[in-house]
Amino acid sequence: MEILISLPFWERLLCALGVACVLSFTTTPAVKKMAYRVGAVDVPKDGRRMHDTPIPRLGGLAIAMAFLFSTLLFVPVNDQMQGMLLGAILIVILGVLDDSLTLKAMPKLLVQIIAAAIAVKHGCAIRYLTNPFSSNPGACIDLGLLSIPVTILWIVTITNAVNFIDGLDGLAVGVSSISSLTMLVIALLVAEDHVAIVMAALLGSCLGFIPYNLNPAKIFMGDTGATFLGYLLAVMSVQGMFKLYAVISFAVPFLILGIPIFDICFAVVRRLARKQSPFHADRGHIHHRLIDMGFSQKQTVAITYILTGILGLAAVLLTTSGEIKTLILIGTIIVVGALGILVIFRRESHADSRKKEHHETD
Numbered sequence: 001m002e003i004l005i006s007l008p009f010w011e012r013l014l015c016a017l018g019v020a021c022v023l024s025f026t027t028t029p030a031v032k033k034m035a036y037r038v039g040a041v042d043v044p045k046d047g048r049r050m051h052d053t054p055i056p057r058l059g060g061l062a063i064a065m066a067f068l069f070s071t072l073l074f075v076p077v078n079d080q081m082q083g084m085l086l087g088a089i090l091i092v093i094l095g096v097l098d099d100s101l102t103l104k105a106m107p108k109l110l111v112q113i114i115a116a117a118i119a120v121k122h123g124c125a126i127r128y129l130t131n132p133f134s135s136n137p138g139a140c141i142d143l144g145l146l147s148i149p150v151t152i153l154w155i156v157t158i159t160n161a162v163n164f165i166d167g168l169d170g171l172a173v174g175v176s177s178i179s180s181l182t183m184l185v186i187a188l189l190v191a192e193d194h195v196a197i198v199m200a201a202l203l204g205s206c207l208g209f210i211p212y213n214l215n216p217a218k219i220f221m222g223d224t225g226a227t228f229l230g231y232l233l234a235v236m237s238v239q240g241m242f243k244l245y246a247v248i249s250f251a252v253p254f255l256i257l258g259i260p261i262f263d264i265c266f267a268v269v270r271r272l273a274r275k276q277s278p279f280h281a282d283r284g285h286i287h288h289r290l291i292d293m294g295f296s297q298k299q300t301v302a303i304t305y306i307l308t309g310i311l312g313l314a315a316v317l318l319t320t321s322g323e324i325k326t327l328i329l330i331g332t333i334i335v336v337g338a339l340g341i342l343v344i345f346r347r348e349s350h351a352d353s354r355k356k357e358h359h360e361t362d
């Protein structure tokens with residue numbers, strides 16, 4: 001193992017990606033059989049489901065095993081890495097139990113907070129935020145003790161955000177792949193070698209699973225995969241992206257994970273406005289709205305991929321450009337925000353027109 005870690009950087013990065021991809025691809029069929037045996041099967045029983053036949057949902061276990069094996073082979077395990085891996089394993093265990101037994105929301109949230117706290121205890125924390133109101137480009141706000149709850153909130157939010165968008169074949173794993181690739185590129189640009197290799201392993205794990213998950217899906221990654229990917233993206237964004245020193249750097253993780261963040265924020269506001277629990281399942285997510293506007297599953301997934309790619313490209317440009325950073329940020333937020341608002345209101349107007357037509361018919 002020490003020999004593998006001592007390999008030149010680029011060899012380790014490519015090997016981490018390749019090993020994770022091959023392992024994920026070859027172990028998914030075995031995980032699919034195990035899912036049927038333990039009863040981890042998604043049976044369509046409400047209008048939120050986009051499939052009409054039972055499909056196993058434990059595929060995230062193949063992603064997790066491939067990632068953990070590849071990471072341990074090619075990345076030195078320091079204190080921060082140890083905290084991330086321990087928290088990730090806890091998330092995987094929680095996901096397997098949830099996919100098999102369907103746990104309640106509050107116990108799951110508690111375990112997610114514990115997993116986030118483990119990462120924080122091992123040094124993964126948002127200690128400083130850049131101050132956008134200061135004339136000094138390097139000015140930062142020291143969060144002090146607030147760094148603990150802020151980091152835990154960030155990790156738990158992103159963990160659930162990726163899970164929230166896991167509603168169509170290939171959607172969440174594809175968005176996670178694009179986000180992983182973006183973080184990999186940025187890590188290379190800012191010379192975060194360990195972060196780059198970890199993201200290569202995560203990208204490889206996702207790529208190996210995608211062939212089984214694209215429409216029509218043969219297996220879902222379930223909460224095991226969605227929360228695992230969300231947790232890792234959140235923790236690695238703290239370890240790598242928040243270390244950037246530019247004033248605009250705080251926006252980089254939000255751009256990379258823009259689609260999941262927008263979806264979970266809108267979902268929470270929507271449910272609270274209806275006096276429902278934030279964890280109350282509904283059919284109001286971005287992908288549901290695109291489907292209701294008349295797009296097919298494949299078209300909806302493709303649109304989400306494109307938006308995620310645009311945001312990822314903007315994040316990369318923000319780390320490499322100078323004077324145009326603010327313009328890129330503002331332009332990207334306006335474009336994606338406008339598209340999001342269009343999706344929301346077009347869906348509402350479409351639903352209203354359908355009701356009107358139905359009423360007139362009656």
